[in-house]
């Protein structure tokens with residue numbers, strides 16, 4: 001169906017009468033951390049088999065009341081997104097590529113047998129929340145308002161013969177510094193998950209669903225127990241092909257200076273298709289850095305660092321933008337990448353991406369979406 005034929009969803013406005021007072025908000029915005037402080041409102045929208053999308057609202061942020069038999073609590077039928085709104089230096093508040101998140105949310109819904117929210121409605125919900133809570137978008141550069149749209153199965157019944165018949169879509173917002181704030185931009189150390197897997201062929205690895213995270217916490221804990229910051233996931237079949245780092249995609253830099261080129265593992269179905277990954281695959285060639293999507297094994301990673309052919313490795317995602325990787329450890333050995341410090345290609349791409357997001361650089365690909 002032509003998108004223009006889909007009627008816009010109506011959201012009733014129930015503005016909060018107990019907004020956080022201005023001085024307290026200003027205090028919270030000084031150092032918000034990541035995902036700990038929430039704005040005054042949330043947006044909600046329901047879906048049921050008989051009514052489709054209905055009951056759209058902007059309402060005060062607050063707890064949900066759920067029947068203990070609610071499907072999501074038992075069978076994890078849940079999907080989410082993560083994107084940011086920025087207060088640009090010149091004034092407007094913008095979101096970065098919200099239609100890309102909307103499209104991925106639909107693909108995640110399809111994989112999890114959930115209803116697909118029209119992309120316009122997804123963006124409409126975000127715009128509504130950000131415009132009502134605009135004073136929560138930090139003015140401080142490098143801080144932003146992290147948006148978390150998500151959907152849960154709300155049918156209260158324990159039968160598992162079919163997907164749930166009712167769902168709740170919500171958007172909440174959290175003023176945030178970088179996820180790794182406090183560590184500055186130091187390079188992280190990673191642990192190779194040789195015993196656990198995050199996602200397998202035919203599984204849910206390319207859907208943004210909470211269950212993938214539930215399955216990954218023990219591997220992340222093992223990384224910490226081994227003195228590392230983050231876990232790196234390998235493919236589920238041969239346990240040798242590099243997939244992702246925690247909740248971020250990975251890039252490998254070969255060569256340096258004029259000869260630098262980038263490699264990132266291909267989207268085989270078990271990797272999450274990151275929007276930051278996709279953006280860098282476009283931005284790097286703009287800067288004269290060639291890119292390729294090719295599989296890389298643990299042995300190739302190690303040999304490449306030992307020969308000096310691989311000069312940098314970094315991870316990327318919405319929350320932390322770009323995080324350099326300095327050191328790799330695994331059951332069978334450890335090695336350092338370059339000099340173990342953040343490298344020039346990672347830093348240049350990071351500046352470029354942040355420059356576009358904060359409006360300090362031109363936006364040739366039309367990624368920035370003006371909200372208010």
Ligand SMILES: *Cc1c(COP(=O)(O)O)cnc(C)c1O
Nearest residue numbers: 247248249272274275276317318
């Ligand atoms: C969200 C996510 C990413 C990064 O995606 P972005 O769209 O760049 O934020 C990477 N890996 C996993 C597992 C994720 O959940």
